[in-house]
Amino acid sequence: MDVTRRVPEHVAIIMDGNGRWAKMRGYPRTMGHRKGVEAVREAVRVAGDLGISYLTLFAFSSENWTRPETEVNDLMGLLKAFIRRDLAELHRENVRIRIIGARDNMPGDVLPLLLEAEETTKDNSGLTLVIAFNYGSRDEIARAARKLAARVAAGELSVEAITPVAFARELDTFGIPDPDLIIRTSGEERLSNFLLWQAAYAELLFIPDFWPDFSRETFMAALESFARRERRFGGVDPVAAAVSR
Ligand code: IPE
Numbered sequence: 001m002d003v004t005r006r007v008p009e010h011v012a013i014i015m016d017g018n019g020r021w022a023k024m025r026g027y028p029r030t031m032g033h034r035k036g037v038e039a040v041r042e043a044v045r046v047a048g049d050l051g052i053s054y055l056t057l058f059a060f061s062s063e064n065w066t067r068p069e070t071e072v073n074d075l076m077g078l079l080k081a082f083i084r085r086d087l088a089e090l091h092r093e094n095v096r097i098r099i100i101g102a103r104d105n106m107p108g109d110v111l112p113l114l115l116e117a118e119e120t121t122k123d124n125s126g127l128t129l130v131i132a133f134n135y136g137s138r139d140e141i142a143r144a145a146r147k148l149a150a151r152v153a154a155g156e157l158s159v160e161a162i163t164p165v166a167f168a169r170e171l172d173t174f175g176i177p178d179p180d181l182i183i184r185t186s187g188e189e190r191l192s193n194f195l196l197w198q199a200a201y202a203e204l205l206f207i208p209d210f211w212p213d214f215s216r217e218t219f220m221a222a223l224e225s226f227a228r229r230e231r232r233f234g235g236v237d238p239v240a241a242a243v244s245r
Pocket residue numbers: 015016017018019020021059060061064075186211
């Protein structure tokens with residue numbers, strides 16, 4: 001099957017297994033995170049090459065703050081280094097960056113970098129790279145509910161106007177289509193608070209590889225598996241599993 005002719009519009013990835021990748025080799029966990037950044041670069045290249053419109057990467061969850069301080073600091077450092085080092089090239093490659101997740105309670109020097117990445121690339125028309133950082137679905141949904149409640153309390157919005165479409169507009173992902181395919185690496189089969197609302201009809205794919213081993217071939221195999229699936233969206237007849245090109 002030629003998967004390049006049937007690619008999903010939006011792929012989201014739960015990049016998991018950095019720590020175990022390192023442990024298996026007798027390295028500190030941070031080595032796994034470092035290798036993981038290289039896998040990120042490759043995934044972005046493949047998504048761009050194949051004409052995927054949106055690639056969402058789960059980089060740091062709202063629950064990952066509970067990790068040891070040294071690991072959290074390492075992860076913050078890697079994110080900052082990634083943006084500093086790669087932003088210019090991503091911009092040249094016409095990639096548009098969007099950040100989803102809560103924008104409070106993060107180290108003071110991280111937010112300005114994230115905002116700079118969004119601002120610099122906002123008019124680009126190629127791949128949209130969505131970085132889920134300080135992201136948790138329940139937090140996102142609660143923030144959306146608070147915004148709607150405030151508008152109702154202010155008399156700007158009727159209770160009846162709170163529909164799924166109106167709700168989705170208040171989520172961090174507004175304007176981004178729901179993911180067609182969610183891939184999780186490392187063999188874990190759970191969503192871990194990722195895109196719970198948006199995943200309503202996503203195809204889920206759990207693969208055994210640890211994230212640092214995620215390669216072009218792994219990505220292509222995942223897309224092949226997606227292209228073979230039949231999606232029904234609650235109906236009777238299959239709906240095209242992918243955007244045909
Ligand atoms: C994914 O790898 C990276 C982040 C969650 C930030 P992990 O660090 O969760 O690696 P494992 O799951 O412990 O192997």
